[in-house]
Amino acid sequence: MGRRLLLLGCALALHVDAQRLEVVSQDAKPVLSVRHPDARGNRFGFEGGRVVKVGGAYHLFTSEMVSLPIWAKMRLGHWTSRDGRGWKRVGTLYESSGDCTGADPRGALWSPIPVFDELERRWNLFYVAYRCKPNTKEQFLSNHDGEIWRAVSQKDGEAGIGGPYKDVGVVMRRGPDSLSWEGLQGTDSFFPYRVGDRWYAMYGSARTEKLPIEHWLVGLATAPSVGGPWRRVREHSPLGIERRFIENPMVSSLPGGGYLCVYDSEAADSIGYAVSKDGVKWGAGRALRIQAWAGDVRTPLGLVSERGNEYTVFYTGFEDRPDWDAFLANRPGTARCSIGRVRVRVLPE
Numbered sequence: 001m002g003r004r005l006l007l008l009g010c011a012l013a014l015h016v017d018a019q020r021l022e023v024v025s026q027d028a029k030p031v032l033s034v035r036h037p038d039a040r041g042n043r044f045g046f047e048g049g050r051v052v053k054v055g056g057a058y059h060l061f062t063s064e065m066v067s068l069p070i071w072a073k074m075r076l077g078h079w080t081s082r083d084g085r086g087w088k089r090v091g092t093l094y095e096s097s098g099d100c101t102g103a104d105p106r107g108a109l110w111s112p113i114p115v116f117d118e119l120e121r122r123w124n125l126f127y128v129a130y131r132c133k134p135n136t137k138e139q140f141l142s143n144h145d146g147e148i149w150r151a152v153s154q155k156d157g158e159a160g161i162g163g164p165y166k167d168v169g170v171v172m173r174r175g176p177d178s179l180s181w182e183g184l185q186g187t188d189s190f191f192p193y194r195v196g197d198r199w200y201a202m203y204g205s206a207r208t209e210k211l212p213i214e215h216w217l218v219g220l221a222t223a224p225s226v227g228g229p230w231r232r233v234r235e236h237s238p239l240g241i242e243r244r245f246i247e248n249p250m251v252s253s254l255p256g257g258g259y260l261c262v263y264d265s266e267a268a269d270s271i272g273y274a275v276s277k278d279g280v281k282w283g284a285g286r287a288l289r290i291q292a293w294a295g296d297v298r299t300p301l302g303l304v305s306e307r308g309n310e311y312t313v314f315y316t317g318f319e320d321r322p323d324w325d326a327f328l329a330n331r332p333g334t335a336r337c338s339i340g341r342v343r344v345r346v347l348p349e
Contacts, residue, residue, distance in 0.1 A: 019260065019275050021344045024310060026292045030319065030338035031085045032060075038079075038089035042066050045337035048111040048189075048248055049076075051301045051314045054161050058084050058304065060314070061093070061112040061125070062339070070332045071142045072132040073098035076112040078162060084312060084341055090162060093125065100132045107132035108143055111248060114161060115192050117226045123153040124226055125165045126190050135328050139184065140208040142328070146186030147173040148203070150227065171228050172203060172221065181217050181238050183207025189218070192226055193251040193259070195279035199223045201230065202239070202249045202261065215244045218263075220280065233280075241274045241285045242266075250302040251279070252311075254346060262300040262313060271300040271315060290342045295321035298337060309346045314339055 034042050042064050049062035060079040067073040076093040096109040108130040115124045130143040151165035174186040182205035189204040199222065206216040219237025223230040241249070242265065249263035259279045265272030269291030276282045291297060294317025304312040322335035 018277070018349055019254070019258070019346055020286070020349050021260075021273055021288045022347055023288065023290060024343040024345050026290060026342040027085070027340055029293050029340075030317075031314070031341045032079070032087050033319070033338035034336050036087065036089075038087070039064075042075075043068075044070060044332060044335065045316075045318075046077075046339050047316050047337050048299050049301055050113045050250060051304055051312075052114055052116075052161070053304050054158050057082055058314075059114070059161050060087065060301070060339070061114050062301070062316075063110045063112065065337065067098070068332075069098060069100045069132065069142075069330055070327060072096065072100050072108045074109045076109055076127060084314070093163065093165060094127065096129075098132075100134060102131050102133040102141070102144075105129055105131055105145065105147065110143070111189055113191055113250075115226060116158065116161075118194075119225070120156075121158075122156050123158075123160050123163075123165075124192075125151040125153070125163070126171070126192065127151070128188060128190070130186070134330070138211055140211060140213060140328075141184075143188070144184050144186060144208060145174060146188050146205075148187050148190040168227070171230050172201075174205075177232055178205075179219065179232060179234065179237055181205065181207070181215070181219075184209035188216070189248045190221075191248075191250050192223075193253070193279065194226075195259075199226050200233075200279055202251065203232075204247055204249075216247055217242070218246050218249055236280060239282050241282050242272065246272065246285065248299045249274075250300065252303040252305070253279075255309075260303065260346065262303060264299040269294075269297055271297065271313065288344070290315065290340075292342070293340060294318060294338075301339075303344075306343070311344050311346070313342050313344055315342065316340075 044065035064075040078090040099107040110128040133141040153160040185208040192201040217238035220233040247264040267287035270287040296318040298316040301314040
């Protein structure tokens with residue numbers, strides 16, 4: 001959450017690629033906030049996750065920052081909507097302990113990502129579990145030693161999107177095969193996608209054991225099936241999409257061929273995106289300005305295909321610019337993170 005503030009400076013590389021995003025329309029106010037009656041008990045709002053569309057309905061899986069300690073006491077919530085504006089909370093998928101002693105590997109839970117496996121006709125849910133401790137002047141410890149858990153819906157077919165989900169194990173964690181750019185944060189995001197007969201995943205990490213943190217980056221992992229075993233692809237890790245900051249990338253295949261990912265970037269009032277012809281080699285990141293209401297634009301929740309070359313992007317953002325020093329000291333004040341909506345189209349360059 002407070003990661004950009006821990007970086008020295010910012011520089012988003014803007015490069016021409018084969019395709020670009022353009023804003024078609026955007027909502028002038030959030031479509032979901034803590035003011036929603038179903039969000040009672042959610043003190044600080046929403047951050048990260050994914051929106052998918054199944055049977056004409058939108059399904060939002062998101063991290064709910066329900067209480068203190070901030071970024072530790074979390075719920076992973078499931079919401080649905082027919083039109084993308086009127087939302088109903090379905091239920092809680094998982095809830096963290098909120099333990100901030102560093103003892104509980106599930107002290108904080110983040111970034112629920114539903115992924116449908118066409119071969120097995122079943123939804124998988126990937127999410128991050130962290131240990132939590134108070135931050136120090138030398139280290140960022142609010143979320144560290146991140147592990148990626150995989151859960152599987154107990155109902156088959158696309159209608160099984162709502163679960164219930166059953167944990168089947170950790171698919172990625174910090175260990176002997178970690179690369180030099182990975183660090184104490186562990187694995188902070190994981191998004192699997194299919195390329196031909198193999199699976200690939202963008203995964204993120206940072207060396208949060210030393211402040212100021214030099215960068216948050218993402219690498220590439222691959223596996224023969226969505227359940228693994230997953231191994232890091234060293235020759236493509238880290239990916240060259242960004243040099244200093246990229247978080248929570250989510251990948252979509254494009255109807256005309258190729259792949260596009262959207263992600264949390266440093267660019268003001270914007271989300272980042274990048275294009276790949278083969279899903280493995282990625283071009284440099286670009287910025288798409290989407291500001292309509294947020295004091296601080298945060299994380300895009302994926303590309304939802306609509307009609308033709310148009311997509312809906314839901315994204316999180318703080319309605320007022322937050323006091324990051326207060327957040328890192330566990331004194332977050334009144335800052336609330338809400339969810340907005342923008343319609344975009346993919347165009348040739």
